[in-house]
Amino acid sequence: METQAKTRLLFAGGVNQDRIGGNCHLLEHQSSDGQTVRLMFDLGSIFLPESSGFSTAYPDVSAFFDRINPKTQEVCKAQKPTDALFITHAHQDHIGALISYVKMGYQLPPIYSSKTTNNAIRLFFAKAGLEPPKTVNIEREKPVKFRDCVELEAFDVSHSAVDALGFHSLTFDRGKPVVAVVHNGDFSTDEKMPIGHSFCKKDYLSLIKRKPAPQTIFLFDSTSIENSALKRIGFEQNVQNTLDVCLQNQDCNIIISPVITGSFNNAAIDFEVARRLKTKVFLDGYGLKIFKDALKLSGYTGFDELIYHGKMQKYLKDESVPLKYIVCTGAFGQGLNEYKHNIGISPTSAIWLSSAAKMALDLHPDLKVSKEYLFLMRQHFIKEICSHFGDELCHRLASKGARIVVAPSENKIGDFQQIQMQDSGHIGFEEMLSLVGDIRSIAPNMVILPVHGSKAQRTKMQKLADLCKVQSILVSNDECVEIVGGGLKICPQTQKTAWLGETLVFSNGDLQDGVVQIWKLGENDVPLEKIVEYENVKKQKVPYVAVADKNKKGRRRKQNRIFQNPKSGCER
Ligand SMILES: [Zn+2]
Known part of the structure; x- marks a missing residue:
C-alpha cells in the first residue's frame, strides 16, 4: 500500500507553560514517494527566573544537527538531519542559542533570513571569535524550494528588530499542495517602522491567496495579546512624548535610554529625539554597536550622523555636544541577576552586566548616576522576562538621585512618572481581530495556533479565535501537529522536549x-x-x-x- 504524505509541526520551544522565549519549531514533511524535508524556525534562548540559577537556557535540538566533537573531532551524524534554519529576527529569544550550539560542535544548517538579520548574526559570531555560519539572504517574492515538496516564501512584518520576517511554507505531494503554514514571528500589523521594512496587509493577504492549500495553519505571536489597554501611538507620537519628557526635565543633562539590544526601531525614537534636541547619541554596549554595524552593512545609514563616533570619555567632555543622550543596553535590567549569583566570589571577575545594570550598581567605568540623570524606561517590564529586576533597576537608580520615567504597564513600578514612549512591536487584541477577519474571508479553512507567549497568553489568543469562529489548537512543547490525508491531529512527540541550561561567568x-x-x-x-x-x-x-x-x-x-x-x- 502506498504511504500517505505527512506534514508535521514540532515544537521544541516557544509554547511554554509560563515563560516567554526559547522559540524554536520544526516543519517536517514526508511525501508519499519517500522524500523528507525538515526545516527549523528560530533557535532562541528562554528568559529565566532568578530562582533557576541559570543565565539562560534553550531547547535541546541536538538531534537535528551533525556534530564534530570539539575534543575528539569525532563526527556524529544528526538523527534528524535538517535542511535549513529560518530566522525571523535577531532578538535573543529567536537567535540566542546559535553561538552556543556552534561552540558545542554542532554544524548548523544554512541560515536563511533578511540581509539585516544575517549581518547581525555574522557579526555576533565574529565577535565571539567564531567562523560565521553560512547565511542566505531571502529575497521577497522569490520562493525557496526544497526537493519539490516544500516551497517557502518570506514576508515583511513590523517589529522592533529591523527587517523582521514571517515565513509562508507550503508542502506538496506529487505536485498537489498539502498544507500551508504561516509563521508570523513576532509581529504587529499596523506599525510603520522607522527603519527597514514594515508589514503590508495587502501583500500578506495576496500571498495567502496565491498559495491555497486544504489546510492553512497560522502561528500567531500571543505575547502582547493581553495588553489591550495600551493603544499604539505610532513613531511620531512616541518621539513627541519622549521629547516632552526631556524638555520637562531640562535640569537633567544626561539622558539615558536603555533599549533591547536588537531593537533599533526603538532606538530610532532616540535618534529622532536627539536630532530635535540638536545633540548626538552615544551607543553604550557592544551588542548595540554590532547592530549599528549590521544596519550600516545592510545599507541603513540615515541615523549614522546622529551617533557619536569616539570613546565615551571624549563624548562626555565634548563641549560641542552640550546634552548627553546615551542609548544603552539593559531595558529589562539584564545582568542584575548574574551579578547577584556571582558577587563575592572573586573581586577580579567582572560579571556581564548591561550598561543600565552597571550604572545601578555603581560599576560603570564612565558613568556615575546622580540627580543630573534622566532615565527613559520605555520598555514594559514584563514579569515573564525580567521577574522583578526591572523594578529593582528603577529603584536602585532612583536611590542615587536619578529621575525615572517609565512606560505605563500592568506591572506598576513605584510612583515614577508614567508616559508611553514606545509601541510594543507585538500584535494587540483589536489588531488581531481585524487581521483574522481579513484572512478568514480568503482562507475559510484557517487554523490558529498560538505561540511564543505563556499559556495564559496563548489561551487568550484561543478565545479570540473562538470569537472569530475560527478553529484553534493549543499545543505543548511535547506535542506535535500532524496532517495526514487532510486530517489534522495533535500527537505526543516521540522525544520529549528538554532544555539546556547555561551558566555564564564573564x-x-x-x-x-x-x-x-x-x-x-x-x-x-x-x-x-x-x-x-x-x-x-x-x-x-x-x-x-x-x-x-x-x-x-x-x-x-x-x-x-x-x-x-x-x-x-x-x-x-
Ligand atoms: Zn522579537
Whole structure:
C-alpha cells in the first residue's frame, strides 16, 4: 500500500507553560514517494527566573544537527538531519542559542533570513571569535524550494528588530499542495517602522491567496495579546512624548535610554529625539554597536550622523555636544541577576552586566548616576522576562538621585512618572481581530495556533479565535501537529522536549572570554522555576567558586574554554 504524505509541526520551544522565549519549531514533511524535508524556525534562548540559577537556557535540538566533537573531532551524524534554519529576527529569544550550539560542535544548517538579520548574526559570531555560519539572504517574492515538496516564501512584518520576517511554507505531494503554514514571528500589523521594512496587509493577504492549500495553519505571536489597554501611538507620537519628557526635565543633562539590544526601531525614537534636541547619541554596549554595524552593512545609514563616533570619555567632555543622550543596553535590567549569583566570589571577575545594570550598581567605568540623570524606561517590564529586576533597576537608580520615567504597564513600578514612549512591536487584541477577519474571508479553512507567549497568553489568543469562529489548537512543547490525508491531529512527540541550561561567568565584561557550563535540564517542559529541583541538575551543578577558578585558567590560555557536552544525542 502506498504511504500517505505527512506534514508535521514540532515544537521544541516557544509554547511554554509560563515563560516567554526559547522559540524554536520544526516543519517536517514526508511525501508519499519517500522524500523528507525538515526545516527549523528560530533557535532562541528562554528568559529565566532568578530562582533557576541559570543565565539562560534553550531547547535541546541536538538531534537535528551533525556534530564534530570539539575534543575528539569525532563526527556524529544528526538523527534528524535538517535542511535549513529560518530566522525571523535577531532578538535573543529567536537567535540566542546559535553561538552556543556552534561552540558545542554542532554544524548548523544554512541560515536563511533578511540581509539585516544575517549581518547581525555574522557579526555576533565574529565577535565571539567564531567562523560565521553560512547565511542566505531571502529575497521577497522569490520562493525557496526544497526537493519539490516544500516551497517557502518570506514576508515583511513590523517589529522592533529591523527587517523582521514571517515565513509562508507550503508542502506538496506529487505536485498537489498539502498544507500551508504561516509563521508570523513576532509581529504587529499596523506599525510603520522607522527603519527597514514594515508589514503590508495587502501583500500578506495576496500571498495567502496565491498559495491555497486544504489546510492553512497560522502561528500567531500571543505575547502582547493581553495588553489591550495600551493603544499604539505610532513613531511620531512616541518621539513627541519622549521629547516632552526631556524638555520637562531640562535640569537633567544626561539622558539615558536603555533599549533591547536588537531593537533599533526603538532606538530610532532616540535618534529622532536627539536630532530635535540638536545633540548626538552615544551607543553604550557592544551588542548595540554590532547592530549599528549590521544596519550600516545592510545599507541603513540615515541615523549614522546622529551617533557619536569616539570613546565615551571624549563624548562626555565634548563641549560641542552640550546634552548627553546615551542609548544603552539593559531595558529589562539584564545582568542584575548574574551579578547577584556571582558577587563575592572573586573581586577580579567582572560579571556581564548591561550598561543600565552597571550604572545601578555603581560599576560603570564612565558613568556615575546622580540627580543630573534622566532615565527613559520605555520598555514594559514584563514579569515573564525580567521577574522583578526591572523594578529593582528603577529603584536602585532612583536611590542615587536619578529621575525615572517609565512606560505605563500592568506591572506598576513605584510612583515614577508614567508616559508611553514606545509601541510594543507585538500584535494587540483589536489588531488581531481585524487581521483574522481579513484572512478568514480568503482562507475559510484557517487554523490558529498560538505561540511564543505563556499559556495564559496563548489561551487568550484561543478565545479570540473562538470569537472569530475560527478553529484553534493549543499545543505543548511535547506535542506535535500532524496532517495526514487532510486530517489534522495533535500527537505526543516521540522525544520529549528538554532544555539546556547555561551558566555564564564573564571575564572583563567580555562575552568571548566567558566560561560556559551547560546542563541538560529535566525531561519535562517548564515551569523552569522548578528546574533546580531536578536531581541530575543538582548533582552536576558546579559551585560558582569552581567556575570562577576555571575562568582564571581560561583567561591565561585563551582557547581553553569549557563547554561541557550535554548528556544527549551523540553522547548517549
Ligand atoms: Zn522579537
